[in-house]
Amino acid sequence: MYYSIDRNFFFYSKDNLVALHFKYDQARRRLVEWAQNEIAVVPDFHKRILFSDEAHFWLNGYVNKQNCCIWSEANPQVYVETLLHPEKLTVWCALWAGGIIGPYFFKNDEGHNVTVNGDWYRAMITNFFIPELNNHDVQELWFQQDGATCHTARATIDLLKDTFGDRLISRFEPVNWPQRSCDLTLLDYFLWGYVKSLVYVDKPQTLDHLEDNIRRVIANI
Numbered sequence: 001m002y003y004s005i006d007r008n009f010f011f012y013s014k015d016n017l018v019a020l021h022f023k024y025d026q027a028r029r030r031l032v033e034w035a036q037n038e039i040a041v042v043p044d045f046h047k048r049i050l051f052s053d054e055a056h057f058w059l060n061g062y063v064n065k066q067n068c069c070i071w072s073e074a075n076p077q078v079y080v081e082t083l084l085h086p087e088k089l090t091v092w093c094a095l096w097a098g099g100i101i102g103p104y105f106f107k108n109d110e111g112h113n114v115t116v117n118g119d120w121y122r123a124m125i126t127n128f129f130i131p132e133l134n135n136h137d138v139q140e141l142w143f144q145q146d147g148a149t150c151h152t153a154r155a156t157i158d159l160l161k162d163t164f165g166d167r168l169i170s171r172f173e174p175v176n177w178p179q180r181s182c183d184l185t186l187l188d189y190f191l192w193g194y195v196k197s198l199v200y201v202d203k204p205q206t207l208d209h210l211e212d213n214i215r216r217v218i219a220n221i
Contacts, residue, residue, distance in 0.1 A: 018042040027178035034175060047097035049142045049169070054106075054116055059087040059210055061200045087207055090116055091214060092124060095186045096141070101132050103218050105211060113207065121150040122159055130163055138163055147171035147179060194221075 037178050038045040090113065093102035104124055133141075145151045145165045152171050160168055169175045182188035199213040 012160060017100045027176060028181055028184070030178065031178055048140050049092045050096045052092065052094040053146060053185060054090055054092045055117060055192040057089045057196065057199065057210060057214060059207060077106045089113055089207060089211055093191060093218065094129065095191055096137065100218055100221060101129065103214055104128050116150050118150045118153040118156055122156055125159055133163065141168055142167040144169040144177060146177055146185070158198065175216055187207065
């Protein structure tokens with residue numbers, strides 16, 4: 001989806017109206033132009049980018065509106081009733097031309113599901129992601145992440161740079177990941193929606209069942 005403030009498009013998230021300011025459009029253009037320039041030199045450059053993200057999978061099948069963007073010329077007034085504290089899994093994956101790294105489920109030492117923060121995210125990078133990269137030539141790969149606070153803490157950026165150096169696409173970095181750009185990442189554009197369309201088919205009643213379904217569907221991809 002291409003948007004322009006001149007066409008009076010707006011972005012709706014969590015029932016709030018947010019105008020797509022000119023600065024977002026410019027940031028998106030800069031990223032795409034940078035990628036096009038890299039591809040002009042290395043034709044398969046786009047195949048060397050690891051796109052990454054987390055997603056919530058609610059046991060009741062609820063789809064988070066934050067990951068379901070509505071592009072419209074008028075407020076659609078969409079409301080979804082949900083339980084106050086539904087059970088859910090928080091899942092991380094990285095997706096690139098070489099396949100999928102993951103899924104990784106955020107859990108504490110007791111095996112209980114946790115909400116992602118900087119500490120849990122860095123633990124995932126150290127204990128799961130970097131070891132998984134041992135089978136790949138990371139000197140050729142770039143790593144992308146969005147601007148979530150847990151992603152952009154200085155300790156997190158330093159940890160990622162130990163592996164990727166300057167080959168990092170992230171908020172506040174020289175190659176900046178622009179806000180309001182879920183349509184530019186393969187996970188929001190394809191992976192999460194596709195996985196969620198399949199994992200609830202047999203109506204899982206437990207988190208273990210839901211986790212098994214997620215692992216199976218992603219493995220099949």
